[in-house]
Amino acid sequence: MNSPFQEFWQGFKANRGAFIALLVFAALVLAAVFAPWLAPYDPIQQHRAHLLAPPVWMDGGSWQFVFGTDELGRDLLSRLLHGGRASLGLGLAAVVLSLVPGVLLGLLAAFYARSLGPVVMRVMDILLALPSLLLAICVITVLGPGLVNTVLAIAIGALPGFVRLTRAAALTELPKEYVTASRVAGAGTLRLMLVTVLPNCMAPLIVNASLGFSSAILAAAGLGFLGLGVQAPLPEWGTMLSSARDYIQRASWVVTLPGLTILTAVLSINLMGDGLRDALDPKLKRVH
């Protein structure tokens, strides 16, 4: 008899795309974590003698700057490695900050479906009426740009999805017999919420969290690109692209490399999310 985790792992491994994506993603995370040791230079150090030096595989490139330098002579490889800390960290923080309150609000809305539920859901409707990037722009207009505010802005935008999902899942679980049994046995509301019901709502939440992670990275990069996210000189993948537009003709690598890194990260997370969904929810698997 296999444990549920082993069963899940078998299912996940069988999906070749998801498994490769997991390896790629793990490599990106490791590169970000060990960036200070891996990066050949300080990411904000300006090498004035080497402005817009091309990467090693292009004409005029050298091993001194493997991925070339940007318009201020900063080493692109070092910036990408350090940028991973900001971009991936931002995404993770935003997911956690929307997942935890989202799950709690969703559970409350389901358990107090008559009193608190409608109020919570109306507020979520209002948040949903603002496309998430615009909501983030709202928050940043009030709070000002910066690392922490970017996280908050994205987390607020992702909140309604988690609230709705948790509430819907909890509402289908609530009438079931095991919940009633637990209630009759004397379990308090808090125990019913977190110990009895929540574990049975996890599958859709895990899938949504993985997709939320990738869209948070995209949103953070988008805000950075608009100049509303992480502020220079701190390296972040989206912010690195915001000045790149002016160098399209002269230095394509300044444009291609940060974007390719964002795409790789987002793509690997999305593929992992697909694998998670297939492994966690056999009902959906048949269709796809």
Add this chain to the structure above:
Amino acid sequence: MKALLQKLLMLVPTVLGITIVAFGLIRLVPGDPIEVMMGERRLDPEAHAALVKQLGLDQPLPVQYLDYLGKLLQGDLGRSMVSKAPVSEEFAALFPATIELAFMALFLAVVMGLLLGMAAALKRGTLLDQGVMGLATVGYSMPVFWWGLLLIMTFSVNLGWTPVSGRVAIEYEVQRVTGFMLIDAAMHPEPGAWWSAVRHLLLPGIVLGTASMAVVARMTRSSMLEVLREDYIRTARAKGLPMTRIVGVHALRNALIPVLTVIGLQMGGLLAGAVLTETIFSWPGIGKWMIDAIARRDYPVVQAGILMTALTFIAVNLLVDLLNGIVNPRLRAGGH
């Protein structure tokens, strides 16, 4: 009719909530509201007091809110701090550009997404299916702004096929009639004007539509696969109907229902993506207007932009809801 009224009534709290968000936005910005609104520091105290009175800031907040709501109903969105022009006029001038862009993106996304999704479903398990689904995953994961830069780099800078920015070549001096460049340029005596407008619209449309196209393709494929398993499709086949008719008439109609809902949801993404796309292509629409306004701290413009975008999004979703009722009679009875 009753269902429509019910739906409209349901929207009232949401719309009111949006106006509260927009109203609160200006007041939550740190600093003195007069200085925030005028964009000036150290206003002389008398002028300051006069402005407080004139703008009604000495009134309690609920009164201020009702005042704001009343002005809103009359179409008064305030004045831009930078240009001093009424915000509603600026909005009306720029809104068609965003709508045109969003429609182009939606058109490309729906046409390409439906075709690719159907092809993948009919050739399930083949290389074509895998290729389409792989492309869809990449398209869905693509950062809009980077995708735009790549296309500009390839098609505008290196190949010189499409213009880099703007809506139409300046030499045509297109008269503004509707604000929709494709229509205005079509009325221009020279046929080149319309062609120029199309070429300007093409790249931004593709960039903005890519993610939606990926979603529509995936949804069409899975919805089509489900429908193709149904009994009535087998019956149609047994009757000897040609495959094109089965797919085109019977399957597509039913497969479209979930796709339509997805298209409605995509509008939110399109309106948000327009902010990025317009910034990259210097497209004179609402998104670029808002981003420029944030940089200039022109808060009445930001406030109006957020309010109007949210209202547009709500209106589009209502429209999709109604369309859904027409396509799917089961939803028409009023119950969910």
